[in-house]
Amino acid sequence: MGVSSKMMMMIFLGLLGFIGLAEAQLKLGYYAQSCPKAEAIVQDYVHQHIPHAQSMAAPLLRMQFHDCFVRGCDGSVLLNKTEVGNNDTEKTANPNLTLRGFGFIDSVKSILEEECPGVVSCADIIALVARDSVWTVGGPWWPVTTGRRDGRISNASEALQDIPPPFSNFSSLQTIFASKGLDLKDLVLLSGAHTIGIAHCSSFNERLYNFTGRGYGQDPSLDSEYAANLKERKCKTPSDNTSIAEMDPGSHRTFDLSYYKLLLKRRGLFQSDAALTKSLTTLSYIKELVNGPLEAFFAEFGQAMVKMGEVQVLTGSAGEIRKHCAFVN
Template sequence: MEILSFKNLVFLALLGFLISFVEADLKLGFYDKSCPKAEKIVFDYVKKHFPNAPALAAPILRMHFHDCFVRGCDASVLINSTSTNQAEKAATPNLTLRGFGVIDIIKSLVEKECPGVVSCADILALTARDAVAVAGGPFWHVPTGRRDGLISNATEALNNIPPPTSNFTALQKSFANKGLNLTDLVLLSGAHTIGISHCSSFSNRLYNFSGKGDEDPSLDKVYASNLKKLKCKTPNDNTSTVEMDPGSFKTFDLDYYKLLLKRRGLFQSDAALTTVSAIKAQISKLAGGPLEVFFNAFAQSMEKMNKIEVKTGNVGEIRKNCAVFNS
């Protein structure tokens, strides 16, 4: 395992201090007086509509993750591009994001109740939590008080969101830059227990891993063969999709970790987690343990993630429309 340098450790300690400092302005029930029905509006919408579209929980959770890894959890991922700005939505990692319309609908319902009070960043964080919980997954606390960012840049998204081709060193660095440790990396990767992926995100593992038309040797051969025969039949398939966790991709369970141990993680970034003995041991412990242990640990890591570099107080704005800056 790569050991971070003293200089980097000092930086991360300072980063952790700054994160904890801004957290002081986040609190549970932030809107209890200014918009007491806000969180209920979010939950009621999710509870009513998401059971009819259970596959939507994963995209909303992924959107929340992609938002927090670029300028913090400030709803910058929701901004539309303009003729003068390529926003985060235009970045390659975000081209397959889904669920923006859901956030827009919930925002409109909250705005009807309390105009100009509740941020899009808080709505996204709450919706992600409620979507997973309604789908039978873990519940975590979401202190509110985030404000919406004023910048959304495609290049920053490309540079900060860890791609599915990441090796372990890249993943470690990406998470450490956001104040997240290796345990958080393992647990948050567990979100891949739900959702789907386009073949284009991993087809190099099947058809051209080292640039010589070969297959990734770390991928289980039977699994790779089935993917090529049944799902990703050509190297340039940009439309077909594959279940991240075959057989239970709508269920928040431990199968993702069990598949990793069988060399059936879909992404290179998934497989990378098993290349370090200490991390593989952690995965084995999760895979063989009670589901409740995973749920509780995942919730703790989500609570850390949704506080990354939040904007509070007078920083940023409360958008009227989540896809457009106020001015």
């Protein structure tokens, strides 16, 4: 067995050990008897479509964050607003207006419903699709426990409250993550998802044009050359809400350590990115990752994803298994 093979085996065994500490009612291979082909169906669909649309990997990963941070990992982010009760669901909340990939999840669900009607939850599909998408574009792999059930409640106000906004400072990030049972190391690792994907100018334009809140001023913590480049090439006006910029310029399609290296150069795109360097604890984690091997980041990112995927899950007889991910049964 070569060095890389040994390392991957150690990572796999370490992740399995980590899972042993996780929610007891979730388990690896939960659908082994009830829908034996479930995980293979998800994987095959991802492997068929993501190579031709690699930019979808980041949104599908982001979807799991946004799902798990509101009411736990229960698929509530997928629910549509209905006329009954006129309830504004998580989908309609500002943090989720730029979410993409709902059709992708619906397509996977449709195939699984044909194979095993009423068996595989939408919450589990989100978790499996996120992992398989990241792996398909060359990122880390992690074991996904399954057995989540779908929630029946989805409120826009809760999404506004629980999803960390891009302008978060360190204190608010620490508080929100702690409320989900996630620590500062998880914060640094999960923020590493910004190594792939793009963001709309509306998410960070105030850092460029209105940091004082009075219609002018640039964030002094943002590298001036980087800020000038963003103004010149990406977000040319304060009112630009449609243009986009890479979260990890020059490497936004590659799952690597570049994001953390840019943080040390004051080139994190969001205020929430820059905030990670404001604490000695998180700064030391960043430096440790930058100075370590990529395999170590992959392994630790996988551990953080396993941990996040266990947040406030519904299992047993709680919730339901939705027939359609956008609607309660």
